[in-house]
Amino acid sequence: MTQTATQAETKSFDVTFECLATNAGKMRTDMTATMTAPDQQSFSLATDEGRFHGGDGSAPPPLALFAGGLASCLVTQLRAFSKRLRIPAGEITVSARLHWRGHQTGRDPYTTEPVGFELDIDLNSDAPVADQLALIEAAKKGCFIEQTLARENHIAHRLRAGSDWITA
Amino acid sequence: MTQTATQAETKSFDVTFECLATNAGKMRTDMTATMTAPDQQSFSLATDEGRFHGGDGSAPPPLALFAGGLASCLVTQLRAFSKRLRIPAGEITVSARLHWRGHQTGRDPYTTEPVGFELDIDLNSDAPVADQLALIEAAKKGCFIEQTLARENHIAHRLRAGSDWITA
Numbered sequence: 001m002t003q004t005a006t007q008a009e010t011k012s013f014d015v016t017f018e019c020l021a022t023n024a025g026k027m028r029t030d031m032t033a034t035m036t037a038p039d040q041q042s043f044s045l046a047t048d049e050g051r052f053h054g055g056d057g058s059a060p061p062p063l064a065l066f067a068g069g070l071a072s073c074l075v076t077q078l079r080a081f082s083k084r085l086r087i088p089a090g091e092i093t094v095s096a097r098l099h100w101r102g103h104q105t106g107r108d109p110y111t112t113e114p115v116g117f118e119l120d121i122d123l124n125s126d127a128p129v130a131d132q133l134a135l136i137e138a139a140k141k142g143c144f145i146e147q148t149l150a151r152e153n154h155i156a157h158r159l160r161a162g163s164d165w166i167t168a
Numbered sequence: 169m170t171q172t173a174t175q176a177e178t179k180s181f182d183v184t185f186e187c188l189a190t191n192a193g194k195m196r197t198d199m200t201a202t203m204t205a206p207d208q209q210s211f212s213l214a215t216d217e218g219r220f221h222g223g224d225g226s227a228p229p230p231l232a233l234f235a236g237g238l239a240s241c242l243v244t245q246l247r248a249f250s251k252r253l254r255i256p257a258g259e260i261t262v263s264a265r266l267h268w269r270g271h272q273t274g275r276d277p278y279t280t281e282p283v284g285f286e287l288d289i290d291l292n293s294d295a296p297v298a299d300q301l302a303l304i305e306a307a308k309k310g311c312f313i314e315q316t317l318a319r320e321n322h323i324a325h326r327l328r329a330g331s332d333w334i335t336a
Contacts, residue, residue, distance in 0.1 A: 019235040021239035035231070043232045079191050111310060141277070151282070
């Protein structure tokens with residue numbers, strides 16, 4: 001990145017992931033999640049449901065991955081920006097609470113909605129509270145997942161129908 | 169659930185998770201994600217960054233968990249509602265593409281925004297396309313993560329300051 005002390009240029013960068021998820025028939029889903037930019041790296045993940053929901057409890061449920069992604073994304077930005085902003089932090093803990101509600105009519109498929117998300121942050125820092133708040137503010141803006149949750153997203157779906165893909 | 173053939177009552181249910189995330193100083197974050205309702209179950213998760221970003225590559229990055237949560241949540245609802253709606257599905261695959269953009273000015277902490285999310289669904293089903301589309305529609309509405317992404321969420325942050333928690 002080219003910059004001078006007096007004028008810093010703004011540059012944009014793309015971060016892209018792909019995830020291929022396969023479900024053979026029960027509740028377990030096996031996945032390969034691949035970062036495709038800026039680096040290329042693949043990871044194996046799996047989810048399952050508990051026995052009560054017809055699964056085998058062989059892996060965390062999808063919402064556990066979501067909760068972990070949200071909490072760790074903020075933690076990671078707090079750590080990275082602590083260094084960049086020179087606001088020291090000790091062991092960082094984030095305690096997240098996530099709440100959804102489902103609505104079930106008879107045997108119809110249920111519908112769902114988010115109720116609330118709360119994140120309690122302990123920076124274990126001796127820095128002035130104002131600096132700690134500034135660090136959190138920077139981390140929120142740099143947290144890909146928080147910025148996603150903060151707005152309405154359109155998710156595009158397609159269904160494979162023979163050799164065609166049709167909008168779903 | 170009490171219901172009759174002629175009139176089905178709507179009941180609501182809460183789904184809650186907690187996640188405690190700890191970062192000791194490098195980029196790795198260790199977590200315990202706990203479903204607290206309707207069941208109680210805990211899972212260990214971890215994230216890390218690659219070496220290029222100052223991590224050790226010991227675990228997937230936060231966005232891989234997010235991608236996996238999104239894809240598997242939809243897959244799980246497709247499977248569950250396939251049974252409930254009696255729309256048969258074979259091996260289900262969801263191929264997800266997730267795109268974010270970051271903006272970096274000089275050495276300032278970068279800011280981020282979502283660009284787009286695409287999910288390609290293959291139900292490997294002989295059911296009429298209209299039925300398959302109906303199944304996808306039900307799964308979208310029942311997918312906690314899709315319903316979260318589809319709206320603007322307020323995320324509440326608090327910072328520990330001594331023995332107090334202050335709004336961040």
